[in-house]
Amino acid sequence: MSVRLEADERDQSLRELVENGWTLNDVQDTINKTFKFDDFNSAFGFMTRVALLAEKLKHHPEWTNIYNKVDVKLTTHDLKALSKSDVQMALFMDHIYVTIGD
Amino acid sequence: MSVRLEADERDQSLRELVENGWTLNDVQDTINKTFKFDDFNSAFGFMTRVALLAEKLKHHPEWTNIYNKVDVKLTTHDLKALSKSDVQMALFMDHIYVTIGD
Numbered sequence: 001m002s003v004r005l006e007a008d009e010r011d012q013s014l015r016e017l018v019e020n021g022w023t024l025n026d027v028q029d030t031i032n033k034t035f036k037f038d039d040f041n042s043a044f045g046f047m048t049r050v051a052l053l054a055e056k057l058k059h060h061p062e063w064t065n066i067y068n069k070v071d072v073k074l075t076t077h078d079l080k081a082l083s084k085s086d087v088q089m090a091l092f093m094d095h096i097y098v099t100i101g102d
Numbered sequence: 103m104s105v106r107l108e109a110d111e112r113d114q115s116l117r118e119l120v121e122n123g124w125t126l127n128d129v130q131d132t133i134n135k136t137f138k139f140d141d142f143n144s145a146f147g148f149m150t151r152v153a154l155l156a157e158k159l160k161h162h163p164e165w166t167n168i169y170n171k172v173d174v175k176l177t178t179h180d181l182k183a184l185s186k187s188d189v190q191m192a193l194f195m196d197h198i199y200v201t202i203g204d
Contacts, residue, residue: 060168
């Protein structure tokens with residue numbers, strides 16, 4: 001079940017995420033980021049860790065992988081807006097990127 | 103090391119792949135296919151099996167995953183053309199799709 005972000009929480013979360021390299025598309029209400037790794041192995045390792053959380057949350061990213069790069073788009077289709085799950089996924093990606101990324 | 107496809111081999115391989123749902127983009131010399139699954143779990147399972155072969159062959163797809171769909175593009179950048187590895191990857195994807203896909 002998708003949970004809306006309250007206005008204050010949204011503002012604060014987005015401020016932090018944008019500081020950390022996420023881009024807000026406020027037409028589609030998506031957040032987007034490109035993660036770059038040493039090689040495909042690290043990029044796919046990152047995707048695998050994210051996939052496990054995505055299954056747990058029942059909330060899945062839209063993402064493209066080309067060799068060492070992963071382009072991620074997050075949004076919540078049933079709300080047509082960003083939700084708490086998008087923020088949770090984004091924070092998790094940033095967190096594990098520190099351990100896997102270059 | 104990328105290995106070029108001889109003309110006859112290329113014609114035959116492409117004929118078979120196109121019959122199996124691959125699209126040839128002859129401007130970029132890529133082959134493309136969308137694989138559709140029951141859910142994200144199956145789609146990412148497919149990607150994981152393909153990733154292991156990609157690492158073994160040192161030949162990686164360009165791919166986008168949105169929930170239960172995986173869009174794949176194959177080409178060989180150092181040849182700027184399709185190679186034996188592209189055909190091998192495409193055949194492997196079609197093979198395992200039979201066991202995972204819907």
